[in-house]
Amino acid sequence: MLKTVNLTKRFGNRILFENINIKLDRHKRYGLIGANGAGKTTFLNILSGQNKEYEGEVIIGSGLKVGTLGQNQFAYENYTIMDAVLYGNKRLYDAVKEKEELYTTGDFEDDAVNDRLAELEMICVEEDPTYEYEINIAKILENVGISAEHHHDLMSSLKSSDKFKVLLAQVLFPKPDILFLDEPTNNLDIETISWLEDELQRHEGTLVVISHDRHFLNAVVTHILDVDYQKIREFTGNYDDWYIAANVIAKQMEADNAKKLKEKEDLEAFVRRFSANASKAKQATSRQKQLEKLNIEEIKPSSRRDPSIVFKPKRQMGDEALLVENVSHSYGDLQVLKDMTFRVEPGEKIALIGGNGVGKTTLCKIIMEELKPTSGEVHWGATIEQSYFPQDTTDQIKGTGTLYEWLRGFDPKRDISEIRNCLGRMLFSGEQQEKSVEKISGGEKHRMMLSKMMLEQGNFLILDEPSNHLDLEAIVALGEGLYNFDGNVICISHDRELLDAFANRIIEIFPGGKYIDFKGTYEEYAEAKHNGTLEYAN
Structure with a gap:
């Protein structure tokens, strides 16, 4: 369906x-992975035709519909929410709008008008x-969390996170043959992410998706495209299959x-020992030729680097x-x-979950x-x-x-080496540590805040969406850091792999203030919820 040439x-x-x-x-779903800055979004933009500055060719099969998740949340401010989604099928949108205009203002005794309507x-x-x-549009909108009474409101009335949901609905509605999604789970709660996984599993065309959500990648993709070593390598299987x-x-x-290095050392030793000996000169020359042919490939360092996140109270x-x-x-x-009402006992690590806008951040600010x-x-305890x-x-x-x-x-009294070592553990090299704060990216700011928390050495950590802007390696390191932490944690996240990594208690807040307080892992909570055995705590 799509191929690249050089x-x-x-x-x-x-x-x-x-x-x-x-x-x-066709029928394959590709997860595009790589370190921040490796070129994932650039590659996706080239495939989708949004970036024309490259060498080589991108060839897409004739007549195929291409859908790309929009990133400009303010592109449709004067459209109704329903119309913004309909715009995903531009041909249908134009026809529907022209029909509406002709039925309102057209002269039906004019044959040209009737012909155009036909x-x-x-x-x-x-x-x-x-x-x-x-x-169909109404169903998608409701599934991404926008209720029916708002479908004819203007896009300008929505908050940014909901505008992104409309853009997601817009690209899914026409069911394109080739679908490009860059971080589609941003601003989605766990329930909506699960719905999206089901939708994408049924996608019949070609899918290329970038995501830092490991659980999402494992659920959706059939192949991995790994951007590394200035190459893009294909693996069959999901993210965990690729990792192995x-x-x-x-x-x-390695x-x-x-093995090659040992062989090289043996050959070099032989050449040194016998090259001056006339009776062995022929053998030495032969060994020298072997040595010249021996290709010892240096293992290229991956563009991925794993941060070291360690919280010590x-x-x-x-x-x-x-x-x-x-x-x-x-x-x-x-x-x-x-x-x-809830009491946090020493050692408890709580995942605070729930839909967008239910009050999770409000609770953290109150705490x-x-x-x-x-x-x-x-x-608070003394x-x-x-x-x-x-x-x-x-x-x-x-x-x-x-x-x-x-x-x-x-x-200011903190030892200089401690600060620099902490920054180094979060992948800021000596030169990068001298960068201006105003010039760093969102992901770098998140790593900076984690550096600050490590230096503070608190015994009770409160984290509100810490995995946003982090790559997969950093999210895994954060999960390990929280799991190994000898203290308390309350963490808001929609990343199920992160929640699985550390949480031993789940509190889910629902619209209107109802909540469930469950002691156990996220996996155990999800199973109990599925079985209908949970009750509200209020």
Whole structure:
């Protein structure tokens, strides 16, 4: 359905990838993975035709419909939500709108008008044979969390996260033959991500998706495209299959190189020993020729680097950690929290989950005493020292100082080497530590906030969506860091692999303030929820 011929992309002297020759087939779903900056989004934009600056060819089968998840959330502000989704099928959208205009203003005694209406009707039949486009759009919108009473509201009335959901609905609605998705799970809650997984598993064409959600990749993709070594290598299977295969390949390369290196050393020793001996000169010359032919490939360092996330509390906590007592909160007439009461015992690690807008961030702000609840109280244990990762991290990390200076500003007496070592563990090299804070990316800001938390050495961690902007390697490292942490955790996340990694208690908040408090892992919670054995705590 799609193939590339000698595809090469450069940025100045830097080569992102070169001479890429791959063929993407129908009924296959490809996960495009690689380190941040490796070129995943660039490659996807080239395939989808959004980036024309490259060498080589991209060939797409004749007559195939291509769908690309839009990234401009403000492109349809004056459209209704329903029309913004319909626009995903531009031919149908134009025909429907022209029909509506002619039925409103047209002269039906004019043969030209009637002929044009007949033509438009044929287009509508071709694009929507069952005349169900409105029903289909409504179903998709409801599945991504936009209720029916808002479908005819203007896009400008939506918050940014909901605009992204409409863009997702827009690209799914026409059922394109080739579908390109860049981080489609952003701003989606766990229930909606599960729905999207089911939808994509039924996709009959070709799918290429970028995601940092390991669970999502494992559920959806049949193949992996790995952007690394300035190449794009294809593996059969999901992300976990790739991970095993990639590690086996790396070990094989290492073993092969070690064998070749030993052979080279033996040959070099023989040449040195016998090249001056006339009786052995012929053998030495033969060995020298063998040595010249011996190709010892240096194992290229992967563009992936694993951060080292280690949280070590400087203070041992006592018997009391946290008590949230009868907490309720409303924004005007909208109640998001209602009579929440729970005690956190030392060592408990809580995954705080729920749909967008149900009050998870509000609860974290109340717990951190940044927001006063409408009613209720929060009581911290006397030995507790909190460390907080807020949702708006990218807005909070600002200024003109260097990364090192920003961190040192929180503790001027901290040993210089500790700060630099901490930044190094989060993959900031010595040179990068001198970068200005205002010039770093969202992912780098998240790694900076994790560096700050490690330096703070709190014994109770509160994290609000820490995995946003992080690559897969960093998310895995974060999960390990939280699992190994000897203290308490409350973490908001929609990343199920991260939740599975550390949580031993689940609190899910529902619209209107209802909540479930479950002691167990996320996997155990999901099973209990599926079996219908859970009850609200209020």
